[in-house]
Amino acid sequence: MAACRALTLTALLLTLCNGKTEADPVPLVIWHGMGDSCCNPFSMGAVKKMVEEQIPGIYVLSLEIGNSIPEDMKNSFFLNVNEQVDGVCKELAQNPNLKNGYNSMGFSQGGQFLRAVAQRCPSPPMKNLISIGGQHQGVYGFPRCPGEISHMCDLIRKLLNYGAYTREVQDYLVQAEYWHDPINEEQYRNGSIFLADINQERHVNVSYKQNLQLLEKFVMVKFLNDTMVDPPDTEWFGFYRPGQSKETITLQESNLYMEDRLGLKEMEKAGRLVFLGVEGNHLQFSKEWFNKNIIPFLH
Template structure:
């Protein structure tokens, strides 16, 4: 994040960049990113943004990997200060089903590990924050403590929808050769069709879009929903790609 901060400061004259840190040090921030409940992280980030005097008239937000859906939670729940553009770089907006780098040519092994993960994903101390089991959508919706609520799969929240619709632009970046996120289409709100883990649906096929639970259909109709593709693996982009596609189009 330090290199990204310096790059933006170099390219956008006079910009103020607040690199959110959940904790009092880099190591604590890294640990909290994995172990602290997401909803608590969101609360801490909202408080930090509210205290930053330079952001009060509005700010642009960029989230990398899980930061993409975490910042969307901030847009939906914390409208002050106002978020202008939300840029999700490799965020998993429909969650993940699998484990990173599962051997692509070993479907049996991948499915077996998924079943083992399913056993622990919704019980005990394991935080079911954006694990999404397409083989058991009912349990996912009932026991998810973050993503199902964020995507309004159990009940609709008109306030959160209205807050998200205040965005000037919502940018979704998918990595075309992503070996970390399964399925990578989650980065564009796609996912496995219910009941299996082979066939995929797109955002446009989902009730989240057709029934417009979050306002994405309205956002798309007004030209404010953007789908960008980057070659390469998870978060593996060049500085020039970032400048050409993100900085020049949405930050300057």
């Protein structure tokens, strides 16, 4: 018995001297953006590698929406967001690596999708939510798309012009589900099957607010030279002032904040809402910036 106590004390002293604990790193869940995939070596694959280099032993789950990389990419355009969120919630709940909680990091539209997970599915618990270029008040413009996916973007523009809030387009087109027309706010509130719901635009779902309050930190990254997202302010939860599409207002000036329908006002007062800015266009950042500004929230 004395020998056991001596070994335990020795292990404790070694732990204190090394400044380490035996606890495993908090797992990380990543959700990619439009036209991307879970495992692209030049995007999500590179991010996963950066995280693993900085936090040895971390478990990283980069979400694949579908059964293959091509299907994952296609679903980022054409699979109902509510179905995607439901599927992810089930996947996370069944993953034993996440049972004690996890951090999450969403890129572009993956940011608002992971926020929906936080609001709708509190188990397993999400600890920190990091939104990198997420569009939390939606978009009112569709970006140019490069190379091989440009034909998809042309189709999407035609569908949005046809009628973003028709049931057929809402059910079929991901980007329509966070299309926010500031000139027709009532049509947006009544027609949006995803964003208007998670932003409490029609009625207040008490559980959404309570679940979001469980986050330790909600970090929002805005790209200060963003030409892809319209308006860029949406990355910090700002948007156009209702009724026009020129002047923008901040989160703090919005009814969502002043009425505290999601608890963001309360979170900011408690220091749990974090706004980060980075020079560069959409999703353009350096490894050095990422390691300095994002990695600390993943420990």
